[in-house]
Amino acid sequence: MAVPTKQAVPDIFFTPEWNEAYAAHEGGEFQQFEWQSDFGHIIYPFIKRPVPLLDGWFDTITAFGQSGPVIIEATEGQRRALVEEFDAAFQEYCDQQHIVSEYIRFSSWVKNAEDFFPLYGLDMRGIVMYIDLTVEDPFRYEFSSAARQQVRRALKNGVTIEYDFTGETLDDFYRLYGLTADRNEFPDHYLFEHGMLKNSFQGLKGKQFLLNAKFEGNIVSSALIVHHGDYMHYHLVANDPEYFRCAGNSLIMAEACNYGKAHGFSQLHLGGATNDALYRFKRRFTKTEPLEILTGKRIRNMEMYGKLTELKRLQFDIKNPGHFPLYRA
Structure with a gap:
């Protein structure tokens, strides 16, 4: 020991x-x-x-x-x-x-x-799925045409991206995560205490951030990104079901790839695919074989x-x- x-x-x-x-x-x-x-x-x-x-x-x-x-x-x-x-x-x-x-x-x-x-x-x-960030342009070579179309639609609709490295917008993320958990009937293991996530921004300072998609001033999608070494992880994701049409989640995925490429990461991990719907969604963003x-x-x-x-x-x-x-x- x-x-x-x-x-x-x-x-x-x-x-x-x-x-x-x-x-x-x-x-x-x-x-x-x-x-x-x-x-x-x-x-x-x-x-x-x-x-x-x-x-x-x-x-x-x-x-x-x-x-x-x-x-x-x-x-x-x-x-x-x-x-x-x-x-x-x-x-x-x-x-x-x-x-x-x-x-x-x-x-x-x-x-x-x-x-x-x-x-x-x-x-x-x-299985666990990931985006290969070593390709020249993940948006072009990893994203499907449907995923690229979603990203363009988000930009056309005026959706913007906001970075949060301190947890200032954690309350918004936590509210949306609760909606996502209820809608998808998350098991208890995927439910996290607010205080734990808040404290993690201090303990994991420099190793995580929130990516927020905003529409008309409101956060409509949010993802907690964590990273170390060669790897980034699309760790937790939260969406407002009333704004699915905005495709904020797709724009977040594209922005995470941009961040990963700019900072020298080799892979962006998207987590598992426990059902067909989740597999189809994540598969739109990667052509790399799952692990x-x-x-x-x-x-x-x-x-x-x-x-x-x-x-x-x-x-x-x-x-x-x-x-x-x-x-x-």
């Missing part, structure tokens, strides 16, 4: 700032396990959560987004040996800290699951996992037997 390092990490979801900001959303506290040896360097940010039903026991989950253990550097030919060292050390840490199980949302674009998949049971959880979303699970204390699962079964029954860990089903 180590104090979170300032070592460069590949994406925002691996940073201490991100994990600290989103720890409460996962119901725990940010921890980071760090392993260094002659074979290389691994960091593993995660959220340590109290286990329900029994005091003194914990499990881990990666923060909202995609991260997990990642190799920062490795001696040539020694990646496997490095991972094995890390696993043995982390098992010892789990024994000491009474950690029962792990759940990891691996990074689809960093592809860290490729190094760690022998240690974890992997599940494919859908797989992979999650990993690991039981670190089999005996206690069994006891907790039986307690859950006896007290509340297990309504979703496919859930991991089962004692949270």
Whole structure:
């Protein structure tokens, strides 16, 4: 175990700032396990959560987004040996800290699951889509003709774009996000406390901003953009359904690409596509093939996992037997 390092990490979801900001959303506290040896360097940010039903026991989950253990550097030919060292050390840490199980949302674009998949049971959880910002002109080469038409329509209708790097317009975003969540019946995991988002503008200063589309002086669409390293993320989006005709969301997407190109980012990630309508919408903005979303699970204390699962079964029954860990089903 180590104090979170300032070592460069590949994406925002691996940073201490991100994990600290989103720890409460996962119901725990940010921890980071760090392993260094002659074979290389691994960091593993995660959220340590109290286990329900029994005091003194914990499990881990990666923060909202995609991260997990990642190799920062490795001696040539020694990646496997490095991972094995890390696993043995982390098992010892789990024994000491009474950690029962792990759940990891691996990074689809960093592809860290490729190094760690022998240690974890992997599940494919859908796809994530992104815009390739390395092409000469994403608007021309990534956007479909329908998407380009939407952007031109927004400009013709007088929709404008406003940047907010401090969170001054967060109240407007939060109101629209509530409308979007209600309309699309977002699950609880996609509902965020206003105070948490407000505080994130301090903790993630320089790593996030709001892009607002305005029509006749009103914010009609808004997106929370986060970024680090080579990657930008279209993290959260909010729209006023009364102004869908303004195509503000499409204009935001085009402006995000402009920002990304100007600041040297290589990819703009659009998130997953949990239904056909969302897939069709996001597909209009990219011709790049989607990436797989992979999650990993690991039981670190089999005996206690069994006891907790039986307690859950006896007290509340297990309504979703496919859930991991089962004692949270």
